[in-house]
Amino acid sequence: MTYRVMLRMEIKEGMGREFETVWVAIGDSVTSHPANLGQWLSRSEDETGVYYIVSDWVDESGFRQFEKSERHIEHRQKLHPYRSGGGMYTMQVVAHVPSSKGPATHEEWEAAR
Template sequence: MSDATYRVMLRMQIIPGMGPDFERIWRKVGDSVTSHPANRGQWLSRSEEEEDVYYIVSDWVDEASFRRFETSDRHVEHRRQLHPYRSGGSMVTMRIVAHLPGTGGAE
């Protein structure tokens, strides 16, 4: 992963009881993000401290590419599919300035 990676983190509050359906749809429509040539990967995490809260982390080659995706028809459709499960959310953007690889899982 390049130090120039542009990272987007979404915090999504999901309607109580809809978490499993949200996870299923997120997996189903995720390739609309990960198939974009500027996307470096995407992760879905469920909070262990806050009920019905998920975090989506998405890495991009640069901010300009992410911003073009953010306003694209492909992104609008992606959001449309996930929106019925949301009750709120927020977005934070950042640049990776350093990466120290760990040894976990290495033999």
């Protein structure tokens, strides 16, 4: 089953938009790793300056290999100037119930709204 990592990142005041831009620009340093299945960046609507990053991995060992890599260290260094706090949570996905209907792409979803 998929191994999921969720980061809660507290971003310094006034740096949110720049953080988002840098996160997208350097995202392939994570997603190009063979064990990575994709990642998502979300901004909290309840807490100012709080972001959640979710990344899925083929297994825990693949994630741990990435976590110890030079690539990960460089990625963290580029995001560190924006961060004021946060935490990491890891989990094993135990079930997935896909949508039986609905838009296949973000563009189709937006058009249906």
